[in-house]
Amino acid sequence: MTAHPAGPAPSFGAFVTASAAAGRLVVQPRMGFGDPRAMRDGLARTRAATAHTAGTLTVDSYTRVGDLAGARAAVADGTRLNGYPIAAHAPATTRAVLDGLHGAGFPVQVRHGSARPEPIVRALLAAGLDATEGGPVSYCLPYGRTPLRDSVAAWVRACALLAEGARPGSTPHLESFGGCLLGQLCPPGLLVATSLLECLFFVRYGLRSVSLSYAQQTHPGQDEEALRALGRLAAEFLPADVERHVVLYTYMGVYPHTERGALRLLEDSARLAVRAGAGRLIVKTAAEAHRIPTVDENVRALETAAAAAALEEAPGPDDGADSEVYLEARALVEAVLDLHPDLARALPDAFARGLLDVPFCLHPDNPGRSLGFIDPAGRLRWARTGAMPLRPDAAADTAPLTADGLLTALWHVAGSYDGRRAPAGEPPDGPAPGGGHDHSSATPLTV
Amino acid sequence: MKILLSGTASDSHTWNLVYLRLFLEELGYEVVGLGPCVDAELLADACRRHAPDAVVLSSVNGHGYRDGLAAVRRLRAEPALAALPVVLGGKLGVAGHRQDDDVARLLDAGCDAVLGDDLAALRGFLAVRARTEVPA
Numbered sequence: 001m002t003a004h005p006a007g008p009a010p011s012f013g014a015f016v017t018a019s020a021a022a023g024r025l026v027v028q029p030r031m032g033f034g035d036p037r038a039m040r041d042g043l044a045r046t047r048a049a050t051a052h053t054a055g056t057l058t059v060d061s062y063t064r065v066g067d068l069a070g071a072r073a074a075v076a077d078g079t080r081l082n083g084y085p086i087a088a089h090a091p092a093t094t095r096a097v098l099d100g101l102h103g104a105g106f107p108v109q110v111r112h113g114s115a116r117p118e119p120i121v122r123a124l125l126a127a128g129l130d131a132t133e134g135g136p137v138s139y140c141l142p143y144g145r146t147p148l149r150d151s152v153a154a155w156v157r158a159c160a161l162l163a164e165g166a167r168p169g170s171t172p173h174l175e176s177f178g179g180c181l182l183g184q185l186c187p188p189g190l191l192v193a194t195s196l197l198e199c200l201f202f203v204r205y206g207l208r209s210v211s212l213s214y215a216q217q218t219h220p221g222q223d224e225e226a227l228r229a230l231g232r233l234a235a236e237f238l239p240a241d242v243e244r245h246v247v248l249y250t251y252m253g254v255y256p257h258t259e260r261g262a263l264r265l266l267e268d269s270a271r272l273a274v275r276a277g278a279g280r281l282i283v284k285t286a287a288e289a290h291r292i293p294t295v296d297e298n299v300r301a302l303e304t305a306a307a308a309a310a311l312e313e314a315p316g317p318d319d320g321a322d323s324e325v326y327l328e329a330r331a332l333v334e335a336v337l338d339l340h341p342d343l344a345r346a347l348p349d350a351f352a353r354g355l356l357d358v359p360f361c362l363h364p365d366n367p368g369r370s371l372g373f374i375d376p377a378g379r380l381r382w383a384r385t386g387a388m389p390l391r392p393d394a395a396a397d398t399a400p401l402t403a404d405g406l407l408t409a410l411w412h413v414a415g416s417y418d419g420r421r422a423p424a425g426e427p428p429d430g431p432a433p434g435g436g437h438d439h440s441s442a443t444p445l446t447v
Numbered sequence: 448m449k450i451l452l453s454g455t456a457s458d459s460h461t462w463n464l465v466y467l468r469l470f471l472e473e474l475g476y477e478v479v480g481l482g483p484c485v486d487a488e489l490l491a492d493a494c495r496r497h498a499p500d501a502v503v504l505s506s507v508n509g510h511g512y513r514d515g516l517a518a519v520r521r522l523r524a525e526p527a528l529a530a531l532p533v534v535l536g537g538k539l540g541v542a543g544h545r546q547d548d549d550v551a552r553l554l555d556a557g558c559d560a561v562l563g564d565d566l567a568a569l570r571g572f573l574a575v576r577a578r579t580e581v582p583a
Binding site: 061065142143144145182360361362363364401402403406407410 | 457459461462464465466469470473480482483484485
């Protein structure tokens with residue numbers, strides 16, 4: 001059990017910063033239920049877990065795509081939703097869900113996946129919440145066809161709503177999902193750059209407390225470089241008085257199928273977070289390869305991660321060397337900032353010119369000329385960089401990517417943790433942004 | 448032979464589409480990929496514009512029946528697209544097992560085949576169309 005001091009003005013960012021100063025990693029689940037009682041139970045059990053936790057309220061996919069009528073109809077006819085329809089329930093209902101749980105010792109973040117988040121931001125503010133996540137790029141390109149410029153305009157308005165709408169005395173918090181994007185097979189330099197650029201965008205539009213995300217990839221050393229690069233670039237580019245922390249996501253791609261493999265991957269992510277100075281970890285459960293996890297499974301994952309984190313040494317000082325990830329990310333960030341100081345203009349321009357180019361992303365506004373690969377040491381590198389200010393890796397295999405090659409790459413991490421390779425000819429479970437956002441990879445990759 | 452590959456209206460998954468594009472190209476087909484979240488209207492527009500020889504719809508988010516039915520009905524409502532071969536693959540519903548009634552309704556609506564995740568069946572379906580294709 002963790003002590004939960006009561007207090008009137010819980011602030012998500014301050015909670016994580018204070019925890020980090022005390023040497024405690026904040027662990028957080030992915031969790032959303034349509035039924036308010038189930039949602040409250042999930043939050044209560046997250047709070048009661050033997051771990052230093054933050055709560056999550058993930059919205060359903062109707063709300064995510066802006067179909068509020070659909071969300072209300074589902075609530076009215078009792079349809080089971082894949083998340084909490086925060087804009088369909090009355091603010092009083094959500095306040096009752098949070099009452100006595102949400103507080104200074106237990107902040108709650110709303111997670112959604114929406115390219116047009118204003119209704120969600122209004123609803124969370126009305127319920128007394130002030131922490132959420134996403135971003136104009138990271139919640140647009142991987143999640144459908146909303147034009148990037150429309151997403152940017154919507155996020156400008158959402159940032160202003162959040163920055164100005166919170167209760168007096170509280171500091172609204174916004175996390176960039178830019179370090180996750182499609183979840184896998186994106187070299188870390190671009191993930192780090194996107195996360196930093198989105199946080200700069202948030203600050204430009206009024207936020208004073210942000211977090212920079214990164215999803216665990218294929219190589220622990222490279223992941224550590226990426227997390228340290230995020231912290232360093234944040235210090236270099238964000239105003240000094242903006243509160244910030246780094247959040248790590250346990251691997252988001254095809255997950256190990258064995259209980260043991262899944263557990264080891266989760267524990268490795270917790271150790272990585274501590275070792276590289278991240279303040280918060282979004283966990284994943286062993287069940288996730290097959291289906292949406294239960295609250296029990298989520299609590300087990302939180303406690304497992306917390307136990308692994310507690311045994312890891314605190315991070316050593318950064319040696320100050322410019323890692324490959326740092327240099328790549330910095331080149332991308334500077335190229336984008338050179339286009340225009342206002343990121344609401346620079347970000348769409350950067351994609352239009354190909355200065356940013358997300359591998360495997362099919363969005364119409366993504367250039368689609370870049371390609372990543374996993375090198376023999378297990379690091380993610382660039383096979384093609386399109387018009388980005390980066391060089392492709394000299395060691396890149398010049399053979400074109402094949403369907404089998406893609407499967408092998410998608411299965412790389414799962415296979416190494418399960419102690420086996422991708423089964424020949426069998427399509428993998430798809431790492432799956434969207435659909436059930438935050439419940440990624442439960443869906444088979446099929447025809 | 449030109450194949451139009453598309454996700455369905457409510458489905459934002461893309462790794463399935465990335466994989467299928469490579470799979471189809473390796474079989475020698477020309478592939479036009481529309482990406483995710485393609486509603487019936489956009490699909491019909493793309494069919495008119497690209498004049499494909501077959502349409503492959505892939506749905507994995509559990510709304511394949513509903514979204515697939517709307518897509519097939521929209522295509523069949525248009526005389527120019529009434530005979531275009533259309534195959535739907537992936538998951539029809541959230542239950543995870545094949546629903547025979549749903550398959551029957553999709554076939555009634557004019558879907559030429561409903562294939563689940565059987566890549567060999569997709570290869571066979573397209574091979575038959577490729578053989579019967581009238582040379583341009």
